[in-house]
Amino acid sequence: MENRIWLLFTKKLTGDASAAEVAELNDLLSQQPGLYDKLRAVETAWEAADTAQSQRAQRSDFEKLLQRMESEGIDYQPSVIEAPLSPAPVFSLTAVRSWWRYAAGMAAVALLAFWLSTDGPAAGSSSDAAARSAEELNHVSTRPGSRTKLELPDGTQVWLNADSKLTYGREFGRGNREVQLVGEAFFDVAHNKKVPFFIQTANFRIKVTGTAFNVRAYPNEKMSETSLLRGKVEITMNDNPGTTYYLKPSQKLVVDNLAGSVAGTTGSATEAAASSSRPARTYSPTLMSLNLHPLDSVPVETAWVDNRLVFSDESFRDVADKMEHWYGVRIRFADKALESIRFTGRFKDETIEQALSAMQLTARFAYQIREGEVLIAKTTKP
Amino acid sequence: MYQDLHLSELQHRIAAFDDQLAYEELFYRYARRLQQFAYSICHHREAAEEIVLDVFMRVWLKRKTLDHIQNLKLYLYIATRNHSLNYNRGEQRFSSMQLDELVTEPASLLPDPDELLRSAELNQQIQEAIGQLPAQCKVIFRLAKEDGLKHKEIAELLHIQPKTVENQLAIALKKLAVVLGTLQRKRSSLPVGGGR
Numbered sequence: 001m002e003n004r005i006w007l008l009f010t011k012k013l014t015g016d017a018s019a020a021e022v023a024e025l026n027d028l029l030s031q032q033p034g035l036y037d038k039l040r041a042v043e044t045a046w047e048a049a050d051t052a053q054s055q056r057a058q059r060s061d062f063e064k065l066l067q068r069m070e071s072e073g074i075d076y077q078p079s080v081i082e083a084p085l086s087p088a089p090v091f092s093l094t095a096v097r098s099w100w101r102y103a104a105g106m107a108a109v110a111l112l113a114f115w116l117s118t119d120g121p122a123a124g125s126s127s128d129a130a131a132r133s134a135e136e137l138n139h140v141s142t143r144p145g146s147r148t149k150l151e152l153p154d155g156t157q158v159w160l161n162a163d164s165k166l167t168y169g170r171e172f173g174r175g176n177r178e179v180q181l182v183g184e185a186f187f188d189v190a191h192n193k194k195v196p197f198f199i200q201t202a203n204f205r206i207k208v209t210g211t212a213f214n215v216r217a218y219p220n221e222k223m224s225e226t227s228l229l230r231g232k233v234e235i236t237m238n239d240n241p242g243t244t245y246y247l248k249p250s251q252k253l254v255v256d257n258l259a260g261s262v263a264g265t266t267g268s269a270t271e272a273a274a275s276s277s278r279p280a281r282t283y284s285p286t287l288m289s290l291n292l293h294p295l296d297s298v299p300v301e302t303a304w305v306d307n308r309l310v311f312s313d314e315s316f317r318d319v320a321d322k323m324e325h326w327y328g329v330r331i332r333f334a335d336k337a338l339e340s341i342r343f344t345g346r347f348k349d350e351t352i353e354q355a356l357s358a359m360q361l362t363a364r365f366a367y368q369i370r371e372g373e374v375l376i377a378k379t380t381k382p
Numbered sequence: 383m384y385q386d387l388h389l390s391e392l393q394h395r396i397a398a399f400d401d402q403l404a405y406e407e408l409f410y411r412y413a414r415r416l417q418q419f420a421y422s423i424c425h426h427r428e429a430a431e432e433i434v435l436d437v438f439m440r441v442w443l444k445r446k447t448l449d450h451i452q453n454l455k456l457y458l459y460i461a462t463r464n465h466s467l468n469y470n471r472g473e474q475r476f477s478s479m480q481l482d483e484l485v486t487e488p489a490s491l492l493p494d495p496d497e498l499l500r501s502a503e504l505n506q507q508i509q510e511a512i513g514q515l516p517a518q519c520k521v522i523f524r525l526a527k528e529d530g531l532k533h534k535e536i537a538e539l540l541h542i543q544p545k546t547v548e549n550q551l552a553i554a555l556k557k558l559a560v561v562l563g564t565l566q567r568k569r570s571s572l573p574v575g576g577g578r
Contacts (some may be wrong), residue, residue, distance in 0.1 A: 015532060038559040038563065
């Protein structure tokens with residue numbers, strides 16, 4: 001009978017006993033009161049350690065799994081990443097608009113003169129897995145030529161433009177809402193008065209309560225811009241935290257990247273080398289109106305969110321900067337004079353060849369694309 | 383939030399939404415235990431770790447079919463068992479389950495530090511008691527107590543009859559009772575109070 005008691009007791013402990021067996025156990029125990037204390041002691045010991053909570057694996061263990069997956073080439077994207085905004089540009093003339101629509105036929109002729117790369121822009125986005133595993137941070141990054149949209153844990157929508165990186169702590173959304181941005185992103189911040197949303201860039205910090213705005217802060221560009229569509233944001237420079245700039249809707253704040261990083265005394269390494277002793281000219285942060293496109297009055301600054309590459313009366317140099325990120329290419333000018341040609345235009349699904357060909361309709365230049373590099377040169381042809 | 387979710391909910395989230403937080407929680411919940419189980423078969427700490435990473439990697443790769451698994455917990459243990467036996471096969475060692483060969487890590491019953499503080503004394507007693515059990519008894523005991531597996535699950539996992547599991551477990555509990563009783567008597571014979 002004692003063996004039977006132990007067997008039933010065993011079943012009871014592991015949750016394997018039926019109601020009848022529990023009843024039988026109680027019945028048998030009442031006939032064997034001597035066993036009661038023993039069983040009681042074992043039961044206490046059995047339940048002593050919280051089986052669910054002890055021996056939980058640690059984050060460091062999980063990092064090993066992430067490393068393992070990376071080495072095996074397994075795609076483990078952060079779940080915040082949604083599908084890219086659009087597939088790779090399609091060779092289609094139907095989306096062509098505005099000025100270049102009128103001369104599409106001529107553009108095709110102009111294309112023939114040049115060797116064209118068969119490599120399309122890199123598509124898709126990648127998580128910076130190595131960095132992610134190194135610290136307790138989430139990274140979402142895009143390659144040149146690709147864009148993505150994501151939703152942060154607090155509901156904030158972020159469109160991340162090409163060649164950009166957004167970083168936020170694992171604690172994001174629990175008492176803090178702070179992200180770091182390198183590159184360009186459009187934020188539609190979920191409203192939460194109690195927990196302000198902060199964006200840190202290399203040169204400045206933006207405080208938000210609930211609003212939609214664009215931040216462009218590419219490290220390789222001369223200027224950074226914060227453009228506000230609606231709501232309110234406050235911006236402080238890293239090197240001058242005492243002064244706060246308040247943006248109103250349809251305004252933008254333009255910051256000289258050199259002024260922010262080196263306090264306006266010297267230029268970047270490359271620029272300093274090029275102009276040896278002369279300090280680079282820098283500008284203090286400037287409030288400006290958003291640049292509305294002449295054709296539809298939509299702000300140029302945020303057109304990329306709608307998957308459009310737009311420029312309005314901008315120099316070829318600035319347009320080239322945008323195209324570099326957009327198409328994931330490098331653009332070089334063989335002739336400096338070409339950099340100052342001004343363009344107004346709008347692209348949606350065009351390839352870089354189509355875009356450049358369209359631009360050739362209003363300005364005289366030649367281009368050549370080879371292995372992800374675009375060379376812009378003067379042309380002798382009419 | 384995920385810590386409170388039932389296993390079936392985690393399972394569904396991983397399968398239906400590629401939910402990485404659910405996947406992470408699944409890992410936190412079972413990785414250590416599975417590692418110990420793997421260790422009890424392959425007797426090699428690094429290998430046990432690798433085996434479990436492998437199991438979880440496959441779970442992620444096969445996440446779309448995860449909803450078809452009826453008992454994910456048992457599935458994880460069985461996958462770990464198979465990987466461990468494969469490892470042994472590769473090492474030219476025994477490839478069938480030999481319970482006598484199962485070893486347990488001495489530290490396996492150590493709960494986390496908080497837990498230790500709360501019931502240090504009792505755990506000490508359990509440790510001592512379990513330490514005196516035969517190897518296969520220990521494994522079954524741990525799978526039942528620590529891993530919370532049911533008799534049938536343990537039987538399936540170790541390729542033994544459910545009856546054997548029950549008998550082994552009963553033996554373990556009886557011995558535990560004896561040891562606990564002895565410890566209690568020893569303790570009560572010691573001077574009480576402690577202050578001088």
